[in-house]
Amino acid sequence: MRRDSSLRASPFPCQPQTPCYTWWQWAEGHMADFFISYTYTDLEWARWVDFVLREAGYDTVIQEYDFRGNFITEMDKAVDECDYTLALLSPKYRASVNCQREWSAALAADPDKPQGKLLPLRVVEMEVTGLLGPIIWHDLATAPNDRDAERRLFEAIKGKVRPSTRPAFPGRGRNIPAFPGGRPAISNLGPRNPHFVGRVQLLERLDRQLKEGAVALTALAGLGGIISNLGPRNPHFVGRVQLLERLDRQLKEGAVALTALAGLGGIGKSQTAQHYAHSRTGLEIVWWLRAERLETMLGDLAELARRLGVAPEGHDLQQRARAALDELARRDSWLLVYDNAEDEDSVRDWLPQGGGAVIITSRESHWGRIPLLEVDKLARAESVELLLDLSGDTDTAAAAALAHDLDDLPLALEQAAAFAKVAGWTLARYGEEFTQAHARLLQQGKPVDYPATVATTWDISVRRVEEHNPAAAQLLTLCAFLAADDIPLDLLRPAAHRLPSPLAEVLADPVDTAQAVAELARQSLVKAKHGMLSLHRLVQLVQRNRLSEDECRDWTARAFSAVYLVYEFKENDLTTWEAAGLLLPHAEAVAGRAETAEVEWRATSWLLDKAGECLIKDGLYERAIDLRRRALSLAxxxxxxxxxxxxxxxxxxxxxxxxxxxxxxxxxxxxxxxxxxxxxxxxxxxxxxxxxxxxxxxxxxxxxxxxxxxxxxxxxxxxxxxxxxxxxxxxxxxxxxxxxxxxxxxxxxxxxxxxxxxxxxxxxxxxxxxxxxxxxxxxxxxxxxxxxxxxxxxxxxxxxxxxxxxxxxxxxxxxxxxxxxxxxxxxxxxxxxxxx
Structure with missing residues (x-):
């Protein structure tokens, strides 16, 4: 019988913050040799001391590079776990409340030493008085040059050794009192409607069915009597008659009720699948799965399990997803849509059995034995109808000309009509602007093909965002360097200060962030749901292509820094698991880009290794090996x-x-x-x-x-x-x-x-x-x-x-x-x- 002799990770170096001054620090009880305590006016001195010590082989902690969360918590940790605190004395330092906390904590940290763990360094000429007066301090302020200052610095730290025993753990955590009124209700209901009237008999019947029925699940006939998470029907859907007929025939008459819709991104695969799902009658369950990533697909299956009343207890996502598939196997009259699947391997293990039907949409055109329908561009008459319907314009000739320029690509047609309507432009005016933008695109050497056409449409939208909300435009650029789906802006907020202005100030404020997201959503550049931001991969590609080589490198470093600063996963700390899981695809994305751009190599190595640790926790060992091998190769x-x-x-x-x-x-x-x-x-x-x-x-x-x-x-x-x-x-x-x-x-x-x-x-x-x-x-x-x-x-x-x-x-x-x-x-x- 196999036992669980799991290896334990050796202490891993703490994360570096910039490529210039960073190094590794050890985890188990010893963070670094020196914590550099300073006030912001003395930042240049702090950077100099940090660099000199690291160049000499010492480990240091400095607020600018190493503080990742709550300042007080990080300060307390640094003073407690570093061997010594170097206090950079100046009048501003003496006046700072936070600095006083740091040096006084260091002074009291080791009672066996006259001045504890405190090593004061004077960096501004001043009289050292008060509690610091009797303490031995060393002078850097009067050093005539950097060599002499280095000599004085090393004299100050000469002979300092680490404690022979590990500092005692300061406590075992807080004891939180029990809720005095018993267990509170867990609910996300909005406030009660004070104007609700009637429905007495209906409410009584609903209550009776839920309390007395074998299964506490009731569908209201006014909602169609089905279990569904479909979005509203698209009133502007046009054409696709033959494609829809072929799809219906394959799903109803084929040996296997499974069909993949494949084609170019933005060609209309998802809209076709959604229109079919709304039109199909006689179904009990219609469910939409975001299949671009395993996590979102399983999350949607888990939600279906909850709606079906078969979700098992506990927090295991895959177990809940499997429960939904098992329930579908016992039923018929259902339709599942796996939207934007990457390939057959990504969904094969999560396809249901039973008497229902499955539609898969994907850019991938090779699907093995799964029947495939190719989705092509719209007919010209359908494109014209779509443009006129969406824009409210009546100029058929202008619509036909614009449809020609956009090559009848549904995504480009919808983008153009949406922008023209919001901007108050006619389709003819839009066509003129498009011609100018397209000419500029050709001058930059980009081919006249689908990405270029969509790039031009999005370029116009982005310029409008830049005019109305420059921070929103920067947010779009940031998102272009992350994973495409489920970008958790709230989790990135603590890293706002690492981003350029005005995005730094906007992302730091939830209301301002919401306004920036709304600006992007109005231009159909992003989708926001449940605090997550998602955008199409082509939007990301286009946005990155808008940048010069130097700008692309800068944004690679910024996106990396934002994720790196907030990414924290500790196998033994369960409170870090959820956030690390949400950030994992973004950590992999920014680390991959940083590798290619050759920026932040130390931090990239750390992030790859840490993401590998999270993958090990999830049992995804081969992916973990890949990331950790790359981390080692960088080092x-x-x-x-x-x-x-x-x-x-x-x-x-x-x-x-x-x-x-x-x-x-x-x-x-x-x-x-x-x-x-x-x-x-x-x-x-x-x-x-x-x-x-x-x-x-x-x-x-x-x-x-x-x-x-x-x-x-x-x-x-x-x-x-x-x-x-x-x-x-x-x-x-x-x-x-x-x-x-x-x-x-x-x-x-x-x-x-x-x-x-x-x-x-x-x-x-x-x-x-x-x-x-x-x-x-x-x-x-x-x-x-x-x-x-x-x-x-x-x-x-x-x-x-x-x-x-x-x-x-x-x-x-x-x-x-x-x-x-x-x-x-x-x-x-x-x-x-x-x-x-």
């Missing part, structure tokens, strides 16, 4: 081969290979990482211990039990000396040491160690946590080896319950626990049969 091209950050990335790539059960690939990476750490730090550092523990787990999988046992014991010994006996890192290593004992045939010795590890983890994280699930899993294996199957079943059941709460139903660890639980049940059954 190896810039850093010496024996640099500790390279070792960290080697370790983390090995972890991804380990989860993918590629143990032979993980082994040389870990050996190389260990050699670097031991050469740089000696044998007793916690980085060395983490790598030893990871190596041990690989040896365990490769069958070298004596070596695995030896290394787990070494890792545990170093961990206990570094962290103490009750630290969760020690608990993980204790559990792995117990695993090695169990695998060597000593389950009786392993059991008490497993239980001790579990106690530490529950005390630190609570019951619902992935590490607790892993510890229960391993203890269940040990109990199984001891023949105590009922206890093992209970323990594995709890591990499975945690994983079903936190992870997807088809996550490898969930599947593993489910399979092992079934195997334990089978053993219990066999033992009972043998006894009887």
């Amino acid at each position: 190896e091209t810039k850093l010496p081969a024996d640099d500790p950050p390279v070792a960290t990335l080697l370790n983390n790539l090995a972890i991804a290979h380990y989860h993918a059960e590629q143990w032979a690939e993980a082994l040389p990476l870990l050996r190389r990482a260990l050699a670097i750490y031991e050469a740089q730090y000696g044998p007793d550092r916690h980085e060395v211990a983490a790598t030893l523990g990871n190596l041990a787990m690989v040896y365990l999988k490769l069958g070298d039990l004596p070596e695995a046992h030896k290394l787990t014991e070494q890792a545990l010994t170093i961990g206990e000396a570094h962290f103490g006996l009750d630290h969760p890192t020690v608990a993980v290593r204790l559990g792995n040491f117990a695993n090695s004992l169990d695998d060597m045939g000593k389950p009786a010795e392993a059991e008490p160690l497993q239980r001790r590890a579990l106690e530490i983890l529950i005390a630190h994280f609570g019951e619902v946590h992935p590490l607790v699930a892993g510890s229960r899993h391993n203890l269940a294996m040990t109990l199984t080896d001891l023949g105590r199957l009922e206890e093992a079943r209970e323990m594995m059941g709890k591990a499975l319950s945690i994983r079903q709460t936190l992870l997807a139903a088809d996550h490898p660890l969930t599947i593993l626990a489910r399979g092992l639980l079934a195997e334990i049940d089978a053993r219990i059954a066999r033992r009972g049969g043998a006894s009887s």
Whole structure:
């Protein structure tokens, strides 16, 4: 039986903020050597000190580059976790309340030292009085040149060493009082309508059906009696008669009620599918799925499960999506539309069975055995009808001329008519402007094809946005460098200051942001829903193509900085999971662009590695390997081969290979990482211990039990000396040491160690946590080896319950626990049969 000997990541360097001054900082109890405390008027001094120290090989933390969230929280963390605080003394510094908090906290941080962790550096000539007066300070202000200033700086820090023991954790969190009135209602209902009248009998019947029926689900006949999330029917839809007839025939008469609509982006695939869905009669369920990304497709399936009343309890998206498909398999008279699917592989595993019908829309034209209908441009008469209908113009000749210029592309026709109507232009005037814009586009060397035509239409729209709301135009450009769907502007708000003005000021304010989004939406450039912003990929392409090479590089760096600054994922901190999941596609997008543009290489390496960690949590190991391999490659091209950050990335790539059960690939990476750490730090550092523990787990999988046992014991010994006996890192290593004992045939010795590890983890994280699930899993294996199957079943059941709460139903660890639980049940059954 397989146990869960999951590798634990070694401390990963904290994120750098700019390519000039940034470096790596370590996570476990030691953030950096020096926290530089300064007021903004002394920023140039702070940058100089930061650069000089980093150039000399020290780790530093500075507000400008490293503070990522709440200032007070970041300040407290920096003072607490950095070895020393360098206070840059000036009159403005003395007058600053925040600076006073920083130096006073540093002064009190280490009671065994006369001036705690505080090292004052005078950067402006002034008299140092008050509480700072008696403290030894060093003078940079009177240094005649930078060399002398460097000499004075290094004299100030000379002989300073890190504390020999880890600082105590300041607390275990707040105790939040219980709600005094019991559990409050959870609702997103708007206010009660004070003017509602009548409907007494209808309300009584509705209440009775919901309370007494076998299923609390009722459809109101006035809504058509179907379950649907279709948007409103497009009153301006024209033509497509033959295409709709062929689609209907294939779905009703074919051996498989499944058809893909394929064609160029903006050609009208989605509008055709929506019109068909509205026109088809006799259906009980009509459901639209945003299939461009797996997350949105599963989210829409999960919402269908909720509407059908079959959504399982818990927070697992894939489990809820699968419940919807299972329910559809038991029904007929339904239609699902998978809109904007990338390819067959992206939807194959999420297609329903049963007596319904499926339409897939996609730009992809190769769909294997799935019947395919090609969607072409509109006929000229249909284009003219659409332009006249949308614009309100009556000039048929101008509409025909414009339709010719736009090549009958539905998206371009709709854009042009919408702009003409809003601007108060005739179609003839629009045609004149289009001719001028198109000529300019040709002069820039762009081909006269579909992207160019759409680019010209959007260029006019963007110029109008630039006139009315320059920040909205900048927002559109920012979005062009992110993933196309579900851009969470609220999550990007803390990074607003990293963006150019006026976007920085607008994004910092929710109301101003909403106005900018509305301006873009009015021009049909974006779609906003539930706080998320989405735009077509062609809009992104066109917007990027509008920029010069230098501008494109600048916006690549800005978009990267915005995502990088707010992206935070910690496997052991469940509060980071949701936001990291929403930002994950954008992190991958900006990191990929940053790689291509060769900007922010250190930060790009960090973001790729961190996104890989999130993918490991989701069980997407091959994608994690790809990202972490790229992260390592970036570092190896810039850093010496024996640099500790390279070792960290080697370790983390090995972890991804380990989860993918590629143990032979993980082994040389870990050996190389260990050699670097031991050469740089000696044998007793916690980085060395983490790598030893990871190596041990690989040896365990490769069958070298004596070596695995030896290394787990070494890792545990170093961990206990570094962290103490009750630290969760020690608990993980204790559990792995117990695993090695169990695998060597000593389950009786392993059991008490497993239980001790579990106690530490529950005390630190609570019951619902992935590490607790892993510890229960391993203890269940040990109990199984001891023949105590009922206890093992209970323990594995709890591990499975945690994983079903936190992870997807088809996550490898969930599947593993489910399979092992079934195997334990089978053993219990066999033992009972043998006894009887």
